[in-house]
Amino acid sequence: MTLDAISAFLDSSPTIRLLKADLGAYVVFFLRQSFKANHEDSAIAFSHDDLIHRLQCFQDELRDEDQQALVGSADRYLREWSDAGWLRRFLPADSSGAHYQLTRYSEDAIRFVDNALSRDSRLVGTESRLRLVIDTLVDLVRGASSDPDRRLKDLLAERQRIDDEIESVRGGGKVETYHPAQIRERFHTAVDLLKTLQGDFRAVEDRFEEIGRQVQRDALTDDRRRGQILATALDAEDLIKQQDEGVSFNAFVNFLFAPQAQAKLRETIAEVTRIDAICDQRSAVEHVRAMVPSLLAEADNVLRQTGRLSHTLRRLLDDQSVGHRKRTAEVLRDIRTMASRLKHQVESSDASPDIGMEIETTIGVASPFARPFWTPPQVFDVAVEMQVIDLATAQREARKLAGLQRLEWERMRDAIARETRRRPSIGLSELIKLRPLKVGIIEMVGWIQIAHEDGHRIDRDAEEEIHVTTQDAVTGKMTTLAVRVPVVTFHRTSEVANAPIRTKRPR
Structure with a gap:
């Protein structure tokens, strides 16, 4: 961190511009209420009409309170916020209208304001954070070591600790539990980490989008072959997967999409929400209760971003194919013209010259992106309801059906x-x-x-x-x-x- 870096960040960061804007408080409040506040109604992205409706309702509330703010057109504000980097405007493949979602800059601004305002009222967890740091460091040392003797020693020590606790419980010993303050402390630590995790997905999406833009720029500036464009894109995607963010995201997706891990996580969340010490923390409990569908939606959104990258590649390769087809058609037309001329020359003369033709071809390469991406099956979490059949009603309706006559x-x-x-x-x-x-x-x-x-x-x-x-x-x-x-x-x-x-x- 240097003075020049700090100065450049404060001058150019969209996050700082949002916090320093004249209407920054209204913008941060509206974006947080729409995308973050209500966990049952919040969404990763909203269509243009939905977000316009929400903004117009917010403007009506401001007018009812005699606040002279956001008095312009709602459509103009969404356009300005998109240009400023606070909203990301995109066109989904399955929709004909524009959609909006938060950018990483607006996520940072909302998280900064949220942390600053809740600093005085929320629990400052020191013991839980220290234990989290220590557990992470211990896990790091254990996972980074390839020494089998060291790993075996750690596993035997862990098994001995578990066996001792089992014997203590079986022998009627006291079961050690957390103090209510420790429970609330650990719970808020987990919620803070969850909020940070959900906001970090924007950075992963931006990275994939930057790859797509770079590939498109390379294809437009250079007259390269399809194989070269495809190789560049695949190399860029492999580079992302090999980087720390890509490795972590792939491990996250593999864990979250595993049915057993998902079921275990849902069971754990259900047990957490029933703990008496945190039953009064309604907002945080709702945030945790919506954790699994929210994380699945975030991961699916990032995977769709990868799909948009593939769509960009297919479009570029198709454009290249159109050029190849046009050139092929021109060559075939020239061949037909030349063959027609030679035919008339042969018919008008007694000689029969040998006619030959050399054709240069390139090997055809099929795009692996032509295959659709795997999508997880839809899961219906619906409680089974008993349906009682009213025999009298069924018989009456059956008699009506039997009494119908044919035209x-x-x-x-x-x-x-x-x-x-x-x-x-x-x-x-x-x-x-x-x-x-x-x-x-x-x-x-x-x-x-x-x-x-x-x-x-x-x-x-x-x-x-x-x-x-x-x-x-x-x-x-x-x-x-x-x-x-x-x-x-x-x-x-x-x-x-x-x-x-x-x-x-x-x-």
Whole structure:
């Protein structure tokens, strides 16, 4: 840390610009409320419409409190905050609209303000942090050593300690537990680490995005072959995986996506939230309860960033393929032109010269990014509910279903043909008077469906009231209904005019 580095950071960091901005307090509050405050409603990313709606509601609250802040257009503020580096605007592959998520700079600003404001009220954990440091150092020494004798000695000592504790508990000895203050201290330490972990994902995403931009810049500035572009991208991705951040992230994903580890973590979280010493820490408990889905969403978001990198590569390689196809088409056109000329020369002369052709080709390389990435199966965490079947209701509905009658479409069309043969047109109400409904209200729907399918006139701007008598399928009681429907007129068609009249066969 040098004076020049500090000065450059304070002058150019988007985090500092956010904290020093005139409306910085409102921006930090709004971003924290939207993305961090409510763990059940918070999300990693919001669509443009959702975030606009949230910002407009926040502006309405400010106006109700007579605060002259954020009085401009909500869309303009989102655009300005994106340009300032406080929001990341992107277009997901499965959506046609822009989405927003926090950047690492806004994450740092929110975390700084949160830590500063809660410093006086929150528990300052010294003992738990010291134990965490010591346990980490011990684990570091044990994991860094490749000496089998040293590892065996540590394992035997750990087993002896566990055996002694088991014998003590079996012998009726006192079970040592943490003091409530120690429980709260360790719990807040874990919550602080969790918040830091969730904010650090933005840096991993930015690294993957920088790789995609660099590959795109290299492809646009240099006229290179597809293999060279692909090799550069694969080398960059391998470099990321070999760096400390990449190694840690891959280990994190492998652990979190393991079903057994996930189930054990959920079980541990459920037990933690039932501890009496921390039951009054509602906000922190909710944060821990939402830990697994939140971390899974964060990891999935980073993996989607990798997918966007692959999409960029496929697009660049496709652009290269378009250029190759155009050049191939031009060469083939020149070959056809030359072959046509040689054909005429051979036909006009007695000689038959030998005609040959040399073709230079390059080996075809299939992109490994053409395969879709693996996505974890969707897990439904839904409690099983008992469904009680009401037999009386089921029987009543079954009788209604059994009482339904089938519409005879051909006979209905024959009836329209007979009536329109006698006159140019007939209305639906008049047709029903001549041929009363037998099936019920559904038969009227059938007449309207035939009018729609066969191209008869349906005037939706006018209505008429038709009285229909129906019979209940269960009780057999007759009921008269007044139904308002569009004015339907059946017209004579050319097929009807030329078709023979069907008559019933004598029995």
